Amino acid sequence: MKLSIRIKIFVVLLAFSLGPLFLSRGLMGKASGEAVRDMSGELHKELLFIVASELEYNASSLLTLLERGGETMKLAVRALAVDTSRVFESKKTDVESKIYYSIDFADPDEAPPDAMTHTGYSRQTMSGRERPIKVSFGFPSVHLSHRVREKDVLKDLQLLQQLTPTLRGLIQDMTDAPFWINIGLESGAFLTYPGHGGFPSMYDHRDQDWYQESKESNTWKFYLTVDPVTRATVSTIAFPIRSNDGTFLGCASLDLPAFAIMGEEELKERWEGEIRSFMVSRDSAGDTQDKGLLILAQKDSRKSGHRHWMSGVEQEWLTFDDPIGTEVLLHAMDMQKSGAVPLSYKGEDSLCAFASNNFYSFIIIAPKRVVSRLPNAVAGSLEYLFDEMRDISFMISGIMLIFTGLIAWFGSRAITRPLLAMTDVARRLAGGDFSARMTQRTGDERDDLVDSFNDMGPKLKELMQLNKDMELAQEVQRLLLPHSEPCQDGFDISGGISYCDQTGGDYYDFLNVKCQDGNALGVVVGDVSGHGLPSAMVMAAARGQFHTLSKIMMGPHERMQSINEVLSRDLDGTGRFLTMFYMRLKENDPSVKWVRAGHDPAIRYNPDTDTFGELSGEGIPLGVLEEYVYESNEATLEDGEILVLSTDGVWEARNSEGTMFGKKRMLAIIRENAHKNAEGIRLALMDAVDIYQANGQEDDIAVVVIKKISGKCMPGDIFSFRMTNKENCFRCFQPKVEAFGEANGLPGKIIFHLTLVLDELITNIIDYGYADFDEHPIDISLSMDGDILTIRVEDDSEPFNILEAPEPELDVPLEERDRPIGGMGIHLIKNMVHGIEYEREDGKNVLTLSKDTSKSCTPVKG
Amino acid sequence: MAMNQENENGVTILAVDGNLDAEGTQEMEEKVLALLESGETKLLFDFSGLDYINSSGLRVLVLAYQRLKKASGTVAICGVKDYIQEVFEVSGYDKIFPLYGARADALTNM
Numbered sequence: 001m002k003l004s005i006r007i008k009i010f011v012v013l014l015a016f017s018l019g020p021l022f023l024s025r026g027l028m029g030k031a032s033g034e035a036v037r038d039m040s041g042e043l044h045k046e047l048l049f050i051v052a053s054e055l056e057y058n059a060s061s062l063l064t065l066l067e068r069g070g071e072t073m074k075l076a077v078r079a080l081a082v083d084t085s086r087v088f089e090s091k092k093t094d095v096e097s098k099i100y101y102s103i104d105f106a107d108p109d110e111a112p113p114d115a116m117t118h119t120g121y122s123r124q125t126m127s128g129r130e131r132p133i134k135v136s137f138g139f140p141s142v143h144l145s146h147r148v149r150e151k152d153v154l155k156d157l158q159l160l161q162q163l164t165p166t167l168r169g170l171i172q173d174m175t176d177a178p179f180w181i182n183i184g185l186e187s188g189a190f191l192t193y194p195g196h197g198g199f200p201s202m203y204d205h206r207d208q209d210w211y212q213e214s215k216e217s218n219t220w221k222f223y224l225t226v227d228p229v230t231r232a233t234v235s236t237i238a239f240p241i242r243s244n245d246g247t248f249l250g251c252a253s254l255d256l257p258a259f260a261i262m263g264e265e266e267l268k269e270r271w272e273g274e275i276r277s278f279m280v281s282r283d284s285a286g287d288t289q290d291k292g293l294l295i296l297a298q299k300d301s302r303k304s305g306h307r308h309w310m311s312g313v314e315q316e317w318l319t320f321d322d323p324i325g326t327e328v329l330l331h332a333m334d335m336q337k338s339g340a341v342p343l344s345y346k347g348e349d350s351l352c353a354f355a356s357n358n359f360y361s362f363i364i365i366a367p368k369r370v371v372s373r374l375p376n377a378v379a380g381s382l383e384y385l386f387d388e389m390r391d392i393s394f395m396i397s398g399i400m401l402i403f404t405g406l407i408a409w410f411g412s413r414a415i416t417r418p419l420l421a422m423t424d425v426a427r428r429l430a431g432g433d434f435s436a437r438m439t440q441r442t443g444d445e446r447d448d449l450v451d452s453f454n455d456m457g458p459k460l461k462e463l464m465q466l467n468k469d470m471e472l473a474q475e476v477q478r479l480l481l482p483h484s485e486p487c488q489d490g491f492d493i494s495g496g497i498s499y500c501d502q503t504g505g506d507y508y509d510f511l512n513v514k515c516q517d518g519n520a521l522g523v524v525v526g527d528v529s530g531h532g533l534p535s536a537m538v539m540a541a542a543r544g545q546f547h548t549l550s551k552i553m554m555g556p557h558e559r560m561q562s563i564n565e566v567l568s569r570d571l572d573g574t575g576r577f578l579t580m581f582y583m584r585l586k587e588n589d590p591s592v593k594w595v596r597a598g599h600d601p602a603i604r605y606n607p608d609t610d611t612f613g614e615l616s617g618e619g620i621p622l623g624v625l626e627e628y629v630y631e632s633n634e635a636t637l638e639d640g641e642i643l644v645l646s647t648d649g650v651w652e653a654r655n656s657e658g659t660m661f662g663k664k665r666m667l668a669i670i671r672e673n674a675h676k677n678a679e680g681i682r683l684a685l686m687d688a689v690d691i692y693q694a695n696g697q698e699d700d701i702a703v704v705v706i707k708k709i710s711g712k713c714m715p716g717d718i719f720s721f722r723m724t725n726k727e728n729c730f731r732c733f734q735p736k737v738e739a740f741g742e743a744n745g746l747p748g749k750i751i752f753h754l755t756l757v758l759d760e761l762i763t764n765i766i767d768y769g770y771a772d773f774d775e776h777p778i779d780i781s782l783s784m785d786g787d788i789l790t791i792r793v794e795d796d797s798e799p800f801n802i803l804e805a806p807e808p809e810l811d812v813p814l815e816e817r818d819r820p821i822g823g824m825g826i827h828l829i830k831n832m833v834h835g836i837e838y839e840r841e842d843g844k845n846v847l848t849l850s851k852d853t854s855k856s857c858t859p860v861k862g
Numbered sequence: 863m864a865m866n867q868e869n870e871n872g873v874t875i876l877a878v879d880g881n882l883d884a885e886g887t888q889e890m891e892e893k894v895l896a897l898l899e900s901g902e903t904k905l906l907f908d909f910s911g912l913d914y915i916n917s918s919g920l921r922v923l924v925l926a927y928q929r930l931k932k933a934s935g936t937v938a939i940c941g942v943k944d945y946i947q948e949v950f951e952v953s954g955y956d957k958i959f960p961l962y963g964a965r966a967d968a969l970t971n972m
Binding site: 728729730731734748749752753755756759760763824825827828831832 | 881883884885914916917918920921944945946948949952953
């Protein structure tokens, strides 16, 4: 997929601006997320620990309170016992005060004046409801069981009346909880404060465990009992009352509802409900599986089921859901004074805190969800805060994304717009619209580019024009060169040229000139100073002169002189000049004449004697001095003698090391190839120079080889030329074939056959023969021997034998052929010639075709 | 190479003068393809001025023949020089292309 540059720049800008942003955001987010998670986790743990410690502390402080409360109660009970004993010692009776009996409370007229219902003092009915009972804080009341007669105990009662102030005073030290302070005597008298009624008539304190046990005891004792009036479970502290001589008089006791000492109200306030507290005793005798902890007191004692004072307190055990947790708790309670253990209670994960003294333990059970409410809330708010921060960060990132995106988008447009405009202009320029202009300015270095672009159009136009002109000039120059080798009896002549620029200043020509004896052949080799177009033009002017004068009879030096006069006038002041070697050959005449106008002498080689010589002579270059007088030179050639006329491009050719080709090399090549015909020698020389200057041709090269032969010139005897696979095939060889045909007087039809055969052959080689894209030579030679026309094609393409090529399916109708068109070229070739030979020699395909020009077509059979 | 296009009685006449060398053939191919594209069904090649044709040139004629055959069209050739007629005969294409002497003959027969 092709992405536009704008998208690419956009992406790059975006990546460079947003990449670091997102990276840092991502890293920070990750780090802070981890930090918050760690922190909230730690915090949660810490807080849970603190809360657990607090719960433990609660348990401990409640225990302390309980102990302290117990101490207070113990002191109160003890003080009361002591006071009672003292009252009995004094034997002072109070007969004034009215004695209120518990039964009096049933009748409002008999009840003490301050008797009224009071918060906390209530009785649980058999149907489970709470019914308030009237109590009197002003007066104690007396309960007598049905076994006791009033008169038997009246004296004791009158003694006890003296304790009323003491009892009232004790209130000050007591808790707000409903309680009873009782004095039970051996006589059966039972005084209770605050005064209240509602005692069952059966109730006799002397039957109670706590009373009977204190008879034997000298210290206080703690009991759980069921209050006969309120039917609530109460903690009873009893202390024996003894006279000075130790006689057991009775028992002072204090009843406090078990729940009242639990302090659960405060706990609930602190923990927002759902908390349970227990006062337990560790009963080592019990079954630890489910009976390890005997509940002494719990908040809802009075609510759990119906109780009766006679049946006493049912033993209740504190149990947990999970035995392992229970074991852990029991173990902890054995080892520590206080602590907290997590375990499941009534199907809920809870935290159990305990505090123990030697007698009992205080246990608080709080559900985990209650305990961890604060830690959760704190950790939650921390995470919420982080989430909030993250959201804000995301929002800011989003805004930055949009913002950066917009900047990148418009930025990329700003960057690419001139670029796209340039592309457009470049495309228009490439399309040939040289008027394409850019009007945009960027105000920076790109303006230089814009200017260059704007300058490019006209310059390109100029260049294109120049190029076209050069092509034209090249074509003109090619046309100015001889199309075919000249035919002059007694001489074998070949000429060739190789330009280093498209057009050059080197020149060779053959022309028929008039001389005293009739017609002769003029051979010209020239070299204009410099190369390129201007030199080519000077060359063209000189050539024009030669051809114009060719019809006029004059000697070689006169011809040169005339040309010099014109060129000197034309070139005056330009500094340009040209050197020239002109030679005149007469038919079957070994005597040759030449004029040397500043050109290098022609090389002369006699293979019979193996001697080199020069055709030299005096003369300055043309175009320098108008009135200069040239002179002709004359020499006689032996048969087989070779003359080489060339330009300095040959010996001044340089190899990659800068060494010149030199004349010695040139002479060696001439000697080596002297047995060949003129063309063979020329090609050998030019190929050697071409190979030598591997770095590229620096100067034009023109070479003409003249070989003196004894026989007639065989026009087209061997007519050969070289072309390459890079040339326009048809245009390259067609004029040559035409010239060959005309020279040999071939009929138009034969020339057509020859052209078609070469066209098909060469097209085939060029189209299918090469595996690379390099330039390759194709050598073609044509010769006539009587009526037999021989065509020889040499190429270094892939091996291909035309004789093995499949025939087109001519018998099959066109529509049904597998290859309706292919192979037709080869088929045509085979039908235009009479003999085909193929050889592969030295990496070359050598194809020799023969054609009997006297016959009409006869197809060659494979 | 020069080409001249005329239209007579629904027949597109393409007169080709000069040499059908590689360049000329390419030019003619482009021309023929354009004509086929524009929906011409009757093509007459007037080769009275044609001096040279090679197998590539024949290929273009075959191409026109094949395309037009599908569209029930016709291709005819008139005025070929004798040596070029020989090429048609050698290639066997004289069997698929009606070859006429004069242009008028061709037009009356198409």
